[in-house]
Each structure stands twice: as C-alpha cells, then as structure tokens.
Amino acid sequence: MKLHNSRYLSQSSTSDHPSFVSDHRPAMKEIARGQSLVTQLRAIVLPALQADCRSELVAQMFQSILDCSSKAITELQLHHELDARGDGALVDDKKRGRGEEVTTTHPHRQLKRRKSDDPDLVSLETPVPHYDGRQWRKYGQKHINKTKYPRSYYRCTYRQDQDCKATKTVQQQDDSTGTDHPLIYTVIYHGQHTCKDNNGVDSGTNDYETNTQSSSDSRSSKSTTCTDPDGYGTTLDDNKLLDRSADLITEKDLYEPFDLTAFGNFDLDSWELDALLRFGA
DNA sequence: TGCATTTGACCACT
DNA sequence: AGTGGTCAAATGCA
Known part of the structure; x- marks a missing residue:
C-alpha cells in the first residue's frame, strides 16, 4: 500500500511546481512502500492467528510499525511543505478563495469538483x-x-x-x-x-x-x-x-x-517482544 | 418494507 | 467542450 498526501500527489503529477530546496519524495516513497508491504503482510498473518492469544499483540506490533512510518512520512511532509512554501502558498490561497464561493442555481445540490490540493486527500494503493x-x-x-x-x-x-x-x-x-x-x-x-x-x-x-x-x-x-x-x-x-x-x-x-487507525498507539515494551519471540512467531 | 446499490443526469471545474 | 464528483430516482435484495 502506498501512501501519499495531496501535496505529494499534486507535485509528483505536475511539472509546473517550483523546484524544492530539498526533495523528500524518494524517502517518502520508500517509507510508503514499506507500509504497503507491512499492510499486505498483516493481511496474511493476522487471519492465520485468529483465536490465538498472540493475535492482538501481533496486530499491535503491526500497527506500531505502521504508526512509525506514518509519523516519518508526516515529518518529511512537514519539511517538504516548509521547503515548498512561498509563491506556492499564494497560489493555493488564490485558488481557495475562488473555490469557496461556489454558487449554484440549485441550493440543495452541492456539486463541487474536488481540488487536487485538498489538504485532507490521502491516496494509497492496496490490494485490499x-x-x-x-x-x-x-x-x-x-x-x-x-x-x-x-x-x-x-x-x-x-x-x-x-x-x-x-x-x-x-x-x-x-x-x-x-x-x-x-x-x-x-x-x-x-x-x-x-x-x-x-x-x-x-x-x-x-x-x-x-x-x-x-x-x-x-x-x-x-x-x-x-x-x-x-x-x-x-x-x-x-x-x-x-x-x-x-x-x-x-x-x-x-x-x-485492517484499519490503519483502528488500534491506538502502542508502545511495545521489551517484555512483550520477548514474550512474542518466546511463543514463537 | 426498508435499506443499499445502480445508473443516468446534472453541474462545477479545467 | 470534456471530465469528474455528486445527486436522486430506480432497482434489487432480504
């Protein structure tokens, strides 16, 4: 499963964006690839552990891994946006101002085409x-x-x-x-x-x-x-x-x-890891 | 009968 | 004008 966010998507899909001070995209891409692999592995492992006392622990471990990579992507994204800020922000504001005032002849209808710079947009590629x-x-x-x-x-x-x-x-x-x-x-x-x-x-x-x-x-x-x-x-x-x-x-x-956000943050203590290893994976 | 899905039409955006 | 997102009536299913 590959994770992206809106800015990452829009920037990678267009060529008119100004060059970045530093390009974090390769790193983000690799982390996202890792997330994809972990998610797919989880889809295989967890069903096999059903009714097993370790299943919850394994699920939490998977989630912890995904949380780590998500945080890494978020951090990279933050730097990425800071680097890219400048005239890009002005363009975004202009677009936003224009987009807000959507008037329609049918007040009940809310047909509004999505913008590619939607900050809440998250894209992923997954078999599930x-x-x-x-x-x-x-x-x-x-x-x-x-x-x-x-x-x-x-x-x-x-x-x-x-x-x-x-x-x-x-x-x-x-x-x-x-x-x-x-x-x-x-x-x-x-x-x-x-x-x-x-x-x-x-x-x-x-x-x-x-x-x-x-x-x-x-x-x-x-x-x-x-x-x-x-x-x-x-x-x-x-x-x-x-x-x-x-x-x-x-x-x-x-x-x-398998919800990426279904489990809360879980800090694996060493004894839990030991226990898991002792049980045998 | 109620709920979810399907699908053609409408409309905003490019 | 073409494309994509949403609406809402029609349809299907239990």
Whole structure:
C-alpha cells in the first residue's frame, strides 16, 4: 500500500511546481512502500492467528510499525511543505478563495469538483481497498477517461446522522489483471472522519468490533464496502463476492478489518517482544 | 418494507 | 467542450 498526501500527489503529477530546496519524495516513497508491504503482510498473518492469544499483540506490533512510518512520512511532509512554501502558498490561497464561493442555481445540490490540493486527500494503493475498517456507502460509480475500470465513490455511512464529510474513491488499476498478480486498487480518501459509531465511540478506535459485526450480518443497516475484481463496488454482505474469492482466502480471512487507525498507539515494551519471540512467531 | 446499490443526469471545474 | 464528483430516482435484495 502506498501512501501519499495531496501535496505529494499534486507535485509528483505536475511539472509546473517550483523546484524544492530539498526533495523528500524518494524517502517518502520508500517509507510508503514499506507500509504497503507491512499492510499486505498483516493481511496474511493476522487471519492465520485468529483465536490465538498472540493475535492482538501481533496486530499491535503491526500497527506500531505502521504508526512509525506514518509519523516519518508526516515529518518529511512537514519539511517538504516548509521547503515548498512561498509563491506556492499564494497560489493555493488564490485558488481557495475562488473555490469557496461556489454558487449554484440549485441550493440543495452541492456539486463541487474536488481540488487536487485538498489538504485532507490521502491516496494509497492496496490490494485490499475495503480493509480500512470504516463504514462506507457507495453513492456513485463512473467510468474515468483512459482507465479500464470504473471508479467507485463512497461516503461515510454516518454522513446523514453525524454530518461526517469523509469520502473515498476506489479504482482498480489498469495493469492489475488479477491472474498473476493481486488486484491493486487505488483508494483516495477525502476529508476526515468526524463520526462516531453507534456505541458513541469514535469509529476509528472501535473498527474491529463494528466491522466484524457488519460482515457477519446478512443485511445489516450499516455495512462496510468493498470492491469486487471487476471494479464494481459491493458490500461485505455480498455472498457472490465471497464465492468468487473463496478459493484464495476464507470468508472470515477476507473480511477481517485492517484499519490503519483502528488500534491506538502502542508502545511495545521489551517484555512483550520477548514474550512474542518466546511463543514463537 | 426498508435499506443499499445502480445508473443516468446534472453541474462545477479545467 | 470534456471530465469528474455528486445527486436522486430506480432497482434489487432480504
């Protein structure tokens, strides 16, 4: 899974940006690549440790690794932005000022094209686009120009209830055929989750429970979305998808939630590491 | 019947 | 004018 942020994306995709005092992108790219590998490894290891007393510890270790790399990226990003600041900031402000005053003839409609410099934009590439532990509802699908597969649009299930503005788009990459290589999806998150789950707990801290529940209910009122190999979004309740994936991973394995933010920060003490090693990995 | 998804249309942005 | 994001009616499913 490759993590990016909006500025990183926009800068890497355009050539008109002024040169940087120092370019942290290679380092960020490598860290992101490490995150991708760890996430994929976690998707393999954790299901195998189900009902094992070590599973929680292993999950926390994985999360600690991901937290470390996320912080590293954040730090690099901070320096990156400071270096790039100057006329770029002025341009951003101008754009922002223009973008704010969106007037529409239909007051109920809020059709506003996203800007590439959205500060809350996070992009990642992952074979498991639905493993973010959040609850999403699909609200659209569109074929994007020069892409083989359609892009699916999701918004937070709690958008209406709690006015959560988080959205995401999922698109299968053109070169991921699914025959020799795992399907790779580009997932782009927009906005921050401001919602809490039904228990009144921040959903980001209780994703494991909520997601497990939604995947077991045949038709729960809230569901976590995933994307099938054809790029058409379905829900975790979709048994057809389960059938198609059954030869690779078991149902429970496939839908085990892996939210990067699902576990709180966890500082591994040495005894815990020793215990894990003693148990044998 | 209620909820989630699908899909064509609308509209902002480039 | 083309593209992409969102809306909302239609549709499907349990």
